[in-house]
Amino acid sequence: MQGTLDQAPSQPIASKQRSSIDWRPYLLVAPQTITFLFALVLPILAIFTISFWNFNGFTSVPGFTLNNYLGIFSSPVYLKTYLNTFKFAFLVWLVCVLISYPVAYYLAFRIKNSKWQTIWFLICTVPFLTSNIIRMISWIPFLGREGLINKALMGLHLTNQPVEMFLFSDFSVVLAMVHLYALFMVAPIFNSMMRIDRALIAAAEDLGASAFEIQKRIILPLAAPGVAIGTIFVVTLVMGEFATMRLMSGGKASSVGYLIKNQIDSLQYPMAAANAVVLLAITLMIVFGILRIVDIRKQI
Amino acid sequence: MTTDARKKLNGATSATHAATGNIQNALADAAAGVSLRQVTKKYGPVTAVESVTLDIPAGSYCCLLGPSGCGKTTVLRMIAGHEEISSGDVLIGDRRVNDIPAAQRNTSMMFQSYALFPHMTVWQNIEFGLEMKNIPEAERKSRVGEMLELVGLSHLANRKSSQLSGGQQQRIALARALVTRPQVLMLDEPLSALDENLRVQMRTELRRIQKQFGMTFVQVTHHTEEAFSLSDMVVVMSNGRLDQVATPSEMFRTPSSQFVAKFMGDNNIFQGKVRHCVPDPTSGLDLVELEVEGIGSFYSRGQAAPIGSTAACSVRPDLMQIAAVGNTSQPTHRANHITARIVSIEMTGYVTRIVLMEEKTGKDILCKVRTTDWEVESFSEGQVVSLRWSEGNCVFLPY
Numbered sequence: 237m238q239g240t241l242d243q244a245p246s247q248p249i250a251s252k253q254r255s256s257i258d259w260r261p262y263l264l265v266a267p268q269t270i271t272f273l274f275a276l277v278l279p280i281l282a283i284f285t286i287s288f289w290n291f292n293g294f295t296s297v298p299g300f301t302l303n304n305y306l307g308i309f310s311s312p313v314y315l316k317t318y319l320n321t322f323k324f325a326f327l328v329w330l331v332c333v334l335i336s337y338p339v340a341y342y343l344a345f346r347i348k349n350s351k352w353q354t355i356w357f358l359i360c361t362v363p364f365l366t367s368n369i370i371r372m373i374s375w376i377p378f379l380g381r382e383g384l385i386n387k388a389l390m391g392l393h394l395t396n397q398p399v400e401m402f403l404f405s406d407f408s409v410v411l412a413m414v415h416l417y418a419l420f421m422v423a424p425i426f427n428s429m430m431r432i433d434r435a436l437i438a439a440a441e442d443l444g445a446s447a448f449e450i451q452k453r454i455i456l457p458l459a460a461p462g463v464a465i466g467t468i469f470v471v472t473l474v475m476g477e478f479a480t481m482r483l484m485s486g487g488k489a490s491s492v493g494y495l496i497k498n499q500i501d502s503l504q505y506p507m508a509a510a511n512a513v514v515l516l517a518i519t520l521m522i523v524f525g526i527l528r529i530v531d532i533r534k535q536i
Numbered sequence: 537m538t539t540d541a542r543k544k545l546n547g548a549t550s551a552t553h554a555a556t557g558n559i560q561n562a563l564a565d566a567a568a569g570v571s572l573r574q575v576t577k578k579y580g581p582v583t584a585v586e587s588v589t590l591d592i593p594a595g596s597y598c599c600l601l602g603p604s605g606c607g608k609t610t611v612l613r614m615i616a617g618h619e620e621i622s623s624g625d626v627l628i629g630d631r632r633v634n635d636i637p638a639a640q641r642n643t644s645m646m647f648q649s650y651a652l653f654p655h656m657t658v659w660q661n662i663e664f665g666l667e668m669k670n671i672p673e674a675e676r677k678s679r680v681g682e683m684l685e686l687v688g689l690s691h692l693a694n695r696k697s698s699q700l701s702g703g704q705q706q707r708i709a710l711a712r713a714l715v716t717r718p719q720v721l722m723l724d725e726p727l728s729a730l731d732e733n734l735r736v737q738m739r740t741e742l743r744r745i746q747k748q749f750g751m752t753f754v755q756v757t758h759h760t761e762e763a764f765s766l767s768d769m770v771v772v773m774s775n776g777r778l779d780q781v782a783t784p785s786e787m788f789r790t791p792s793s794q795f796v797a798k799f800m801g802d803n804n805i806f807q808g809k810v811r812h813c814v815p816d817p818t819s820g821l822d823l824v825e826l827e828v829e830g831i832g833s834f835y836s837r838g839q840a841a842p843i844g845s846t847a848a849c850s851v852r853p854d855l856m857q858i859a860a861v862g863n864t865s866q867p868t869h870r871a872n873h874i875t876a877r878i879v880s881i882e883m884t885g886y887v888t889r890i891v892l893m894e895e896k897t898g899k900d901i902l903c904k905v906r907t908t909d910w911e912v913e914s915f916s917e918g919q920v921v922s923l924r925w926s927e928g929n930c931v932f933l934p935y
Contacts, residue, residue, distance in 0.1 A: 443644075
């Protein structure tokens with residue numbers, strides 16, 4: 237019955253629309269569509285096209301070849317670089333979660349005053365007032381052979397000679413990236429936690445749940461969408477990283493982003509494009525995998 | 537409500553009887569009384585609850601009634617253990633529970649928003665408390681099953697709590713609170729989120745379950761009708777203090793203070809000065825003559841107060857008789873009497889509300905008359921009438 241009621245009046249409207257299309261909704265979405273088209277869709281299509289071109293040693297030649305992709309999938313060097321990228325993505329993600337979850341929890345649940353909550357959250361964003369590169373470079377005098385940490389350790393006689401592993405190592409890469417991206421994890425987890433009804437915690441307490449049980453059974457499952465969103469941010473950012481990798485590893489570690497940058501520098505556009513397509517595909521698969529597990533729509 | 541839903545409800549009630557046998561004893565045995573001894577709660581310089589002493593007998597339904605901010609929820613939360621006690625003692629049964637955490641008080645709380653865990657199913661919600669108490673799985677299963685039957689929602693066991701209607705959520709919250717077999721069940725405005733029809737229906741159900749199991753229920757509400765219809769014992773609070781503790785009918789008939797009389801709703805309250813007090817042998821109380829400025833003097837019954845002190849008297853809107861001016865067909869000894877003009881007549885259903893204005897002072901007066909009785913009268917708006925009520929229907933309020 238609902239259907240017939242709905243259809244009856246819609247008939248004349250439909251015929252009216254056929255004669256003159258209402259352009260207003262299209263006009264409203266036009267700026268957004270055009271921006272996306274030129275800034276996102278066209279460049280990606282271009283990259284996708286170029287990834288099938290040939291490279292003759294000097295310049296890119298339009299054509300169709302799968303050699304670029306075959307090269308990526310058959311070379312152990314590429315494989316190692318990809319695995320290295322995944323390794324850093326995983327390590328940075330793990331450390332970010334371990335740091336951000338307690339920070340978000342503290343901000344959301346332990347600070348009762350909403351004014352202080354805002355103030356502390358703003359303090360978390362202070363590092364973002366400087367550029368990424370400067371933030372990274374500032375680690376160098378801190379971690380280096382003659383850096384503050386080594387001076388302090390030697391001054392305390394905890395070690396006789398400077399510890400080399402602090403700088404230009406996997407450690408320093410992960411440290412710098414965590415420093416850069418932890419806030420992208422804190423913010424969505426904090427957001428999820430702020431949406432948790434405080435009465436749920438009281439109810440769980442009332443039913444006899446310990447602090448650990450409340451964390452495990454109530455807060456963690458309800459904050460999971462925040463962790464998922466944070467994971468998407470951090471993983472996509474780290475997957476495309478090249479500057480931090482280059483600077484903080486002293487050129488020792490490599491990532492796909494860094495590889496692509498090198499290929500662009502040496503004008504091997506088709507190869508760079510093919511790597512970009514593969515990297516994009518892998519990252520998208522991770523993102524869709526996360527979205528399948530956690531329903532994040534409720535958080536937006 | 538649809539007939540379908542009604543059928544379900546009836547089904548629920550019959551299913552209930554099957555489930556009752558097993559849990560009835562367990563719950564009735566558990567019931568314990570609650571005692572508060574000069575309980576005070578301070579938030580910094582602000583006193584939210586001041587020296588409250590109250591005894592709630594085991595197996596009774598007690599409603600804490602009062603306007604928002606009067607401290608009733610704080611009292612409830614202190615009993616439940618969700619709020620620390622600044623001074624005084626809270627006893628559940630014979631046990632002093634001041635320093636015992638909420639989880640170990642053998643109380644349960646039903647929250648205003650129900651606080652069902654949105655990521656869990658109905659079954660998991662109810663089972664949660666049992667899991668936390670490390671009850672073996674087989675027993676958990678049978679107890680959750682019983683509870684679901686009791687509230688008549690067995691068919692929804694696997695739904696997420698967010699997929700339930702308000703009334704269903706309320707029942708699940710009740711089941712979750714009862715499954716741990718608490719000695720006292722605390723209810724924080726449990727009906728406020730429901731629409732009017734459902735509220736009345738759930739009220740009946742709450743009362744039924746409480747009676748059936750002989751449990752102690754302590755409920756917070758700001759709804760007088762709800763408190764009256766549910767409880768054995770009503771506690772009115774204002775500004776962190778107890779105003780009156782009485783049975784609903786006692787409170788309705790004889791409110792003890794101006795605050796209670798006002799909070800009860802439509803009572804007509806006249807403020808004045810005590811002029812004369814004499815013992816009234818028929819009631820055992822005192823007959824108090826109150827001089828109300830600009831209107832005259834009224835006779836009321838209550839506890840004597842010093843001559844000349846400021847006080848008030850209250851008369852219920854259904855106990856005033858409207859008569860034509862000059863009609864003295866029913867002269868009552870010491871009847872109170874005023875003349876007033878009818879401002880408006882509102883037929884609300886069973887009851888017709890007549891709003892009047894006292895002729896000399898302009899004070900608003902409210903009368904409530906059964907609609908069937910009103911229809912035989914021929915008064916109309918704008919007419920001046922005489923209002924009378926006996927001293928027995930007029931409650932003296934010393935403060």
